[in-house]
Amino acid sequence: MTPGGQWVRLGAAQRSDIEFSLDGEPAKARLGDTLLTAILLVRSRLSMTRSTDPHAGFCLMGACQECWVSADERPVRACSTLLAPGMRVVTRRHAAGD
Amino acid sequence: MKERVDVDVAIVGGGIAGCCAALRMRRSGLSVCLLEKGAVGSQASGVNFGGVRQQGRDFAELPLSRRSRELWGRLPELVGSDCEFVASGHIKLARSDADVEALDRYAAGAADHGLALELIGRARLRRDYPWLGEHVVGASLAPTDGHANPRLVAPAFGRAARAAGADVREFTRVEEVVRDGDRFRVRAGAIEVASTFLVNAAGAWGGAIAAAFGEPVPIATIAPNMLVTEPLPPLLTRSIGVCGGDIYLRQVPRGNVVFGGGHAWVDLDQERARPLTEISTCAMAEALRIVPALASALVIRSWTGIEGQMPDHLPVIGFSRTTPNLVHAFGFSGHGFQLGPAIGMILDELVREGASESPLDAFDIGRFHNSAQPPHAAGPHNGG
Amino acid sequence: MTDPTTVVVGAGPAGIRAAEALVRHGLRVVVLDESARAGGQIYRQPPDAFERAYAKRYGFEARKARALHDAAARVLPLADYRPSTLVWNVWQRALDVTRDGRIERVPFDALVLATGATDRLMPIPGWTRAGVYSLGGAQIALKYQDCAIGRRIALLGTGPLLYLVAFQYRKAGANVVAVLDTAPAAAKRRALPQLAASPRTLAKGIFYRAWLASRRVTIEEGVVPLDIAGGERVDAVRYRRDGVERRIDCDAVALGFGLRSETQLADLAGCVFEFDAQDAQWLPRRDADGETSVPGVYVAGDGAGIGGADAAELWGERVGLAIAQRHGRAGADARIAAIDRRLARLARFRAALDRAFAIPALPPGDDTVVCRCESVRAGAARAAIRDFGVVDVNRLKALTRVGMGRCQGRMCGLAAAALVAAESGRDVAAAGRLRAQPPIKPLVMMPSLAPVPARGPSAPQGAAERSTP
Numbered sequence: 001m002t003p004g005g006q007w008v009r010l011g012a013a014q015r016s017d018i019e020f021s022l023d024g025e026p027a028k029a030r031l032g033d034t035l036l037t038a039i040l041l042v043r044s045r046l047s048m049t050r051s052t053d054p055h056a057g058f059c060l061m062g063a064c065q066e067c068w069v070s071a072d073e074r075p076v077r078a079c080s081t082l083l084a085p086g087m088r089v090v091t092r093r094h095a096a097g098d
Numbered sequence: 099m100k101e102r103v104d105v106d107v108a109i110v111g112g113g114i115a116g117c118c119a120a121l122r123m124r125r126s127g128l129s130v131c132l133l134e135k136g137a138v139g140s141q142a143s144g145v146n147f148g149g150v151r152q153q154g155r156d157f158a159e160l161p162l163s164r165r166s167r168e169l170w171g172r173l174p175e176l177v178g179s180d181c182e183f184v185a186s187g188h189i190k191l192a193r194s195d196a197d198v199e200a201l202d203r204y205a206a207g208a209a210d211h212g213l214a215l216e217l218i219g220r221a222r223l224r225r226d227y228p229w230l231g232e233h234v235v236g237a238s239l240a241p242t243d244g245h246a247n248p249r250l251v252a253p254a255f256g257r258a259a260r261a262a263g264a265d266v267r268e269f270t271r272v273e274e275v276v277r278d279g280d281r282f283r284v285r286a287g288a289i290e291v292a293s294t295f296l297v298n299a300a301g302a303w304g305g306a307i308a309a310a311f312g313e314p315v316p317i318a319t320i321a322p323n324m325l326v327t328e329p330l331p332p333l334l335t336r337s338i339g340v341c342g343g344d345i346y347l348r349q350v351p352r353g354n355v356v357f358g359g360g361h362a363w364v365d366l367d368q369e370r371a372r373p374l375t376e377i378s379t380c381a382m383a384e385a386l387r388i389v390p391a392l393a394s395a396l397v398i399r400s401w402t403g404i405e406g407q408m409p410d411h412l413p414v415i416g417f418s419r420t421t422p423n424l425v426h427a428f429g430f431s432g433h434g435f436q437l438g439p440a441i442g443m444i445l446d447e448l449v450r451e452g453a454s455e456s457p458l459d460a461f462d463i464g465r466f467h468n469s470a471q472p473p474h475a476a477g478p479h480n481g482g
Numbered sequence: 483m484t485d486p487t488t489v490v491v492g493a494g495p496a497g498i499r500a501a502e503a504l505v506r507h508g509l510r511v512v513v514l515d516e517s518a519r520a521g522g523q524i525y526r527q528p529p530d531a532f533e534r535a536y537a538k539r540y541g542f543e544a545r546k547a548r549a550l551h552d553a554a555a556r557v558l559p560l561a562d563y564r565p566s567t568l569v570w571n572v573w574q575r576a577l578d579v580t581r582d583g584r585i586e587r588v589p590f591d592a593l594v595l596a597t598g599a600t601d602r603l604m605p606i607p608g609w610t611r612a613g614v615y616s617l618g619g620a621q622i623a624l625k626y627q628d629c630a631i632g633r634r635i636a637l638l639g640t641g642p643l644l645y646l647v648a649f650q651y652r653k654a655g656a657n658v659v660a661v662l663d664t665a666p667a668a669a670k671r672r673a674l675p676q677l678a679a680s681p682r683t684l685a686k687g688i689f690y691r692a693w694l695a696s697r698r699v700t701i702e703e704g705v706v707p708l709d710i711a712g713g714e715r716v717d718a719v720r721y722r723r724d725g726v727e728r729r730i731d732c733d734a735v736a737l738g739f740g741l742r743s744e745t746q747l748a749d750l751a752g753c754v755f756e757f758d759a760q761d762a763q764w765l766p767r768r769d770a771d772g773e774t775s776v777p778g779v780y781v782a783g784d785g786a787g788i789g790g791a792d793a794a795e796l797w798g799e800r801v802g803l804a805i806a807q808r809h810g811r812a813g814a815d816a817r818i819a820a821i822d823r824r825l826a827r828l829a830r831f832r833a834a835l836d837r838a839f840a841i842p843a844l845p846p847g848d849d850t851v852v853c854r855c856e857s858v859r860a861g862a863a864r865a866a867i868r869d870f871g872v873v874d875v876n877r878l879k880a881l882t883r884v885g886m887g888r889c890q891g892r893m894c895g896l897a898a899a900a901l902v903a904a905e906s907g908r909d910v911a912a913a914g915r916l917r918a919q920p921p922i923k924p925l926v927m928m929p930s931l932a933p934v935p936a937r938g939p940s941a942p943q944g945a946a947e948r949s950t951p
Contacts, residue, residue, distance in 0.1 A: 006613055006715070006734065007623065008630045010654045015531045032531030037627045044715055045612045056612035058854075058893070060619035060626075061523055062516060063600040063744075065855070065888035065924060068396065075394050075926050079622075080517070082529055093394075094331045137877050144880065249880040253870055268871075328888050328924065352856070352883070373920060375571060375578045379585060382927055396924035398888050 006056055007040040020087040027089075035078035035089055036060070036067050046078065047091045068093060101289045103265060105129040107449055108284050108293035110272050110307060112138035114435060115427045116299035117255035117266075118442025121176070124262035126446050131293065132256075132264055133286045135271035139252025142301050143435065145403030146322055147346050147358055148248045149337055150436045151188050152213050153240035154204070156412060158460035159437065160211040165456060166440035167242060176439075177254040181246050182351055188243035188337045189218070189227070191388065192236035197341035201238040215240055229333060231387045245337045245348045248435055255442075272300075275310060277421055295423045295449050299441075302366060302406035304414065304428025308463065312420040315466045316409055317429050321364035321371040321402040325378055328396040329353030338388065345384040355392065357385045362402035373400040407431040415441070415461035417448065425449060426463055485509055486591030486778075488805055489577060491569050491747060493558070494522020495550055495791050496783025496798035497596035502557045503802025507811040511561040512588060514579060516923075518566050520554040522598055522783075523618060524791045527551060528626050539625055541650060542686055546791065571920035572751040575778075578920065583928055592778045592805050595748050595766075596798060597785035599741040603893050605846040606638070608710030609737060610854055617738025621647045630656035632734020636719045638707055639738040640665045640839045642687055647736060648699065649690040658699050660730040662721055664739070664842040666704035676834030679827065700730065707844065710735050739841055741788045742896060746918035748786075751779050757911035760836050761788055763896060764915040770822070771804035772797060780805065793828045796821050845904060852901065853894045855887020860901060867905040874914045875899040888924055891916040 015030040022039065029038035036057050039046055046067060047055040058064040060079045067078040070090040083089075107123055109116045112134025120132045132138075150170055152163040173180050192198040205215040218237040223230060227237070260266045267289065274285040275296060284291040298307045305317035334349035347357040359381040364371040378400055386392055408414065411431040418424035425448050427441050434441075440456065447454040488504050490497045493515035504511045519527045525540070525547040540547040564581060569588075571578035576589040601616035608614070615623070615631050617639060623629045630651060635658050637648050644663055652658045677684045695701055708720040708727065719730045742763055749755070753766040754775035765787050772780045780801040783794035800821045803814040846852060848861025866872060866881045875898050878884055884898045885891035891898070895916040902913035 006632060008633055008656070010624070010628050010630055010656055013628065014533065030531070032529040032627075034529075034627060037623075037629055041629070057615065058619060059600060059616045060622040061600065062923070063889065063892045064616070068888070068924075070394070073394070075396060082518075137874070253881065257870060327927070372573065375573065375585070375587070375920070378920075382925075383929065386927055386929055392927050393929065395927045396888065397921065397927055398924045399886070399890065399919045400921070401919055 004044075005041040006044045007037065009041065018083055018085045020083055020085065020089060022089050023091055029083050033083045035069060035071060035076065035081050035083055035087075038083050039069075039078060039089070039091060099288070103131050103289055103291045105131045105265065105291065105293050107131075107295040107297060108133065108282060108291045109297040109299055110275065110284070111299035111301055111304070111428070112252065112256060112266065112268065113141060113143035113299060113301050114139065114252045114255065114438030115430075115441040115445070116297065117252045117259055118438050119297055119299060119427070119445040120259035120264040120266065121255050121262055122442040122446040123449065124259060124264050126450060128446075128449065130259070130264040131291050132259065132266045133270050133272050133284065133291070134266070134268050137253075137268050138256035138266065139249070141403045142405040142430065142432070143252040143438070144248050145324065145401055146248050146405075146432065146435045147324065148245045148348060148356060148435065149188065149243075149339070149346065149433075150183060150246050151240065151243045151337070151339070152436070153188050153190055153208070153215060153238065153243055154339060155433070156460075157207055157211050158412060158457075160208065160213055162437055162440045162444070162456050164212060165443065166437050169439035169443070170246070170436070173254075177258040179250065179254050181250040181254055183244060183246035184351070185242055185244040186336050186348075188240045188339065189237040191230070191234045191338065191340045192238075193233055193340065193342075194235065198236045200341055201236065205238055213240070227335070229389055229391050231390050233387060239336070243337065247350065251435070251438070255438075275307060277311075280422075282423070295425065297445055297449070298424065298426045298428055299445075301428055301430075302404045304406055304426065308414070308426060311418060311424060313418060313463055313467065315414060315429070315463060318407045318409075319364050319366040320405050320407045320432060321362040322358055322405065322432060323360050323362040323373050323377040323381060323400070323402060324356065324358040325373070325381060325397055325400045326357070327355045327392065328398050330355060330395055333391055334389065340388070345381060345388060347385055347389065355389075355395065357381060359384060364402070364404055366404065369404065371402040371404055373402050405430070405432050413437075413461055414463045415444065416458045416463060419464045419467065486805070486809060487512060487589070488592040488594060489514065489588055489590035490594040490596060491577070492522065492596035492598055492783070492785065493517070493520035493554065493563070493565070494596060494598050494783060495525065495794040496598075496785070497522070497594065498550060498554045498557065499795045499798030500594045500596060500782055500802040501561050502553055503799045504805060505557050505560045507802075507806035509806060509809065509811075512590075513558060513561045513563045514567045514569050514577070514588065515565050516568050520558060520565070521547075521551060523622065525550050526622060526626050528628070532628065541653070543791070550795070568923055569747060570922050570925065572747050580925060583926070590778075592780065593751065594780045594782055594798075594801050594805075595751070595785055596781075596783045596794075597744040597747060599743050599784035599788060600892055601738040602740045602742040602841070602896060603737065604739050604842075604844050605850045605852050605860065605894070605897050606707050606710055606737065606844070607847060607850045608712065608716075610851050611710055611712050611716050612714060613712070613716035613733055614710055614735045614737055617641070617643055617647055617736045618741075620736035621650065624650055624654060624656070628654075630654070630734075631736065632716070632732065633657055634659045634732045635734045635736060636660045636662060636730050636732040637736045638662045638710075638719055638721075640842065641738060641740040642835060642839060643738060643740075645687060645690040645694065648694055652694060652697055652699060658694070659732050660700040660702065660719070661694060662705045662707070662719060662730070663701070663703045663839075664705055664707065664844075665839045669840060670703075670838040673834045673838035676830060677838065679834070680831040683831065702728075740839065741784060743787060744785050746890075746922040748774060748779070748781055749918035750920060750922070752776050753779060753781075755915065758787060760833060762841055762910065772801040773804065789828060789832055793825060793832070796825050796828070800825070846897070846901075852897055853884040853887060855889050855893070856883040858882050858884045863898065863901050864905050867902055871906075872902055873906050873908065873912070875902050875916055876914060878902050879916060885916050890919070890922065
C-alpha cells in the first residue's frame with residue numbers, strides 16, 4: 001500500500017504554492033486547493049481519532065458534514081473552504097470524541 | 099365493523115403519564131386499554147428537555163417528585179432499560195444577587211419538604227465548575243437530580259405495559275368519550291372501548307376531555323424551543339438550569355449538548371409546532387454566555403412539540419368534579435417528565451382505592467371552578 | 483398588483499435559468515447560493531486559480547457548461563446575487579440564512595427552490611472506510627480540484643454517472659481499475675428502444691463504456707456488492723457476479739446508486755409531499771408550472787425530482803416564466819409550450835434510464851453501519867423496529883439515533899426507510915420520510931450570531947421557573 005496521501009494530483013498545475021500549518025506542522029499546497037485537498041494529498045484521513053469513524057471526507061459537496069475542521073480557530077467544512085496563505089488548520093476540532 | 103374492547107380502565111393519552119399508569123395498573127391486576135392518537139410519547143413526553151429534576155418545583159409537587167425519583171433509579175427493573183437516565187446532579191444558576199437570595203429562600207423551603215440542596219458560592223463555583231461563564235455568581239445543587247432521554251422513556255413504558263398485557267393502541271385517535279350508565283364509552287376509529295374508569299392523560303388535549311365532561315379548564319398550549327449541538331467532548335458535569343428559567347442545558351452520553359429556552363410556535367387545532375429563529379438565537383447566545391466553551395460548536399437541529407399549560411403552572415391531577423370514576427392527569431405545563439413514574443402509581447391508587455398516598459389537593463381540577471362540590475372520590479367499591 | 487420579489491435558492495442550472503427568465507421579464511430576483519461560485523454541481527466552476535479549460539473539464543458537456551456560466555455572468559449582476567449564503571429555514575414567507583457568520587431573514591413573495599441533489603447511497607459493509615467517496619464526490623474531486631480520489635480507483639453502484647465519472651477519470655489520467663454496476667446488462671438492453679429517443683445522450687453513454695473497455699478497464703454488470711475490504715484504508719472491493727465471488731484490488735472507491743433530491747426546504751415551507759415510485763423517494767407535489775401546494779413556492783431542477791441537467795435548466799426557465807405570467811407578463815406561451823414538450827420527452831428518457839439502472843435491493847447485514855454520523859448498525863435498527871413496533875422512519879430516528887447526526891439523514895435516510903419497510907413488512911412509501919428540522923445544515927455557535935438580550939425571552943419571574951422542564 002502506498003503511504004502518504006489518499007488523493008493524487010492529476011496534470012501539471014500552474015498554480016502557485018501556498019504555505020500553511022496543518023495540526024501545528026508546516027505544510028504546503030497550491031492556490032485554489034480546498035482544505036480537504038491540501039490535507040488528503042499528504043494524509044490518508046482528516047483526523048487522527050478513532051479509526052472506526054469516517055474521517056477522510058465523503059461527498060465533497062457539503063452534504064455529509066464529515067469534513068469539519070478548524071481554520072484559524074473557526075469551524076469550516078474542509079471540502080468547501082479554500083486554503084489561504086498562512087492558514088492554521090487543525091483537523092481535530094475537539095480534544096477527544098468526535 | 100367495530101371492534102369492541104371491555105376493560106377496567108381506559109386511558110386516553112400515551113405520554114409518560116398514560117404509559118406509566120398502564121404498566122402500573124396491569125401490575126395491580128386491572129385490565130387496561132390505552133389509546134394514543136400518534137406513537138406513544140410523541141408529544142410533550144418525547145420532545146421535552148429531558149430534565150429529571152426535583153429542584154425548582156413548586157413545593158406542592160415535591161412529594162410527587164420525590165416519589166418519582168425513587169422509581170427513576172429503578173428504570174432497568176421496571177422497563178428493561180435505563181433510558182439514559184444519569185443522576186448527574188442539577189445546578190440552578192444565579193446570575194445576580196437577587197438570584198442568590200431566591201436560591202437561598204427556595205433551599206430553605208425545600209429542606210422543609212425533604213429536598214436537600216447545596217448552595218454554592220462564587221469561590222466554589224469557580225473551583226468546581228470552571229467552565230461556567232463569569233457572570234454566574236452562585237448556584238444551588240440538587241445532587242440526586244439528573245436527566246434522561248425523553249425519546250426513550252414513554253416508549254419503554256409503553257412496551258413494558260404491552261408486555262404486561264395492556265392493550266396499547268397507537269395511531270388510534272379518540273373521537274368521543276361519553277358516560278354510559280355507570281361506565282364509559284370511548285369511540286376511537288374502528289374500536290369502541292367500554293370501561294369502568296376513564297383516565298384523562300391527554301396532555302394538551304386534556305382540556306377538551308375535561309370540557310366534554312362539563313368541567314372546562316383554562317389550559318393553554320405551549321411548545322418548548324429545543325436545540326442540540328453536534329457530539330462534543332465531556333464538558334457539562336451537571337444538568338443546568340437558571341433562575342428565571344430562560345435557558346437550560348445538559349450533555350447526553352453521546353456528547354451532544356441539548357439546550358433550550360422560551361417558547362416555540364404552536365397551533366393546537368392544526369397540531370403543528372415549529373421552533374422560532376428569534377427564540378433559538380436568544381437561546382444560543384445565552385448558552386454561550388453560560389458555557390463559553392460551546393463557542394464554535396455546531397448546532398445541528400432544533401425541535402419542539404405540543405404541551406399543555408395551566409395558569410398556575412401546576413398540573414390537574416385527581417378525580418373529576420362532575421363525573422364518577424373519571425380521573426385527570428394532564429396540564430403538566432412543561433415539567434411533567436420527571437413526575438411521570440409517580441403519576442402512574444398515583445393513578446393506579448386513585449382507581450383502586452379512591453385515594454392516593456401522595457397529597458393531591460393543590461392539583462384539584464376544582465380550583466378552576468367556584469364549585470362547592472367535592473371531587474368524586476369513587477373507587478371500584480363505590481359505584482357512585 | 484405590485485411586482486413580487488422572487489427569491490431563488492440555488493445557483494445551479496435550474497436556479498440560473500429561473501433567475502434569467504425572471505430578469506428578462508423585469509421582475510426583481512434575489513439569488514441565494516451556498517457556494518462561492520454559480521454552476522451547481524454538474525457544471526461546478528473550479529476556483530479562480532484554475533485554468534478555464536472547458537473541453538478538458540466538462541468533455542461533451544463543455545458547450546452547455548459554458549452557456550450556463552455565461553448566462554450566470556449576464557444575469558446574476560442584474561439580480562440581488564448573494565453567494566456563500568446558507569439557507570437553513572423557511573418560515574412565514576421568509577428564509578433564515580447565514581452569511582459571514584450572521585443570521586439574516588430574507589422575505590419572499592415567490593420562492594423558487596432549486597436545491598439540487600446529492601448521491602443516493604446504500605450501506606455496503608466497509609463503506610465508512612477512509613478512501614470511500616460518493617460518486618458525485620469523486621467527480622467533484624476531479625472537476626473542481628483536478629485530483630483523483632486514489633491511485634487505484636474502483637467505481638461501485640449504478641446509474642449513468644458511474645460510466646461518466648469513470649470515463650472522466652481515465653481520460654484525465656487517473657488509474658480506474660474497475661466499474662462495478664449492480665444493474666444487469668439485460669435491463670439496459672431492454673431499455674434501449676426508449677433510450678434511443680434521446681439518441682445523442684444514449685450515444686454518449688455507449689461511447690463512454692466502449693472507450694473504457696478499450697482501455698482495458700474492467701466493467702462488470704449485474705454485480706452484488708459484498709464488501710469494501712481493508713483495514714484503516716481501502717484495500718479491495720469484493721462482489722459476486724453470476725454466483726462467483728470476485729475481488730478488485732483498489733485504494734479508493736466511488737460509491738453511488740443514482741441521485742436523491744434535496745427537499746428539506748420544501749418540507750420546512752410546508753409543501754405537501756408525495757411518494758414518487760420512479761425516483762423511489764418522497765418529493766414535493768408540483769403542478770405543471772412547478773408550483774407546490776404552497777402558493778408562491780415553486781420547485782425546479784433535481785431538487786424536485788431527478789431529471790438531469792437539461793431538464794433542470796428547462797424547469798428553471800419554466801418556473802420563471804410561470805411567475806412572470808402570474809404577474810401580468812405576456813408573450814411566454816409559445817416558449818412554455820415548447821419547454822413542456824421537451825420536458826415530456828426528457829421525462830420519457832429518464833424513465834427508461836431509471837429502468838436500465840434500477841436501484842438494487844441491498845438489505846444491509848446486521849453488522850453494516852447504516853447511519854455514518856452516529857455509527858448505528860443495521861442490526862440495532864432492526865432490533866428497535868421489532869421491539870417497539872416501529873412503522874415510521876422518524877420513530878426509528880427517535881429510538882436509535884439513525885438520522886440524528888450532523889448530516890440529518892442525507893446519507894442514510896433512504897436506507898433507513900427501506901429498513902423500516904422491510905422489517906415491518908410494508909412498502910417503502912409507508913415507512914415515511916425523515917422530516918426536516920431547522921437548521922437544515924449546521925450553524926456555528928458564535929456570539930455574533932444574534933444580539934444578546936438582557937435576560938432571555940421574557941416570562942414572569944416564578945412562573946417561568948415553574949414551567950421549565
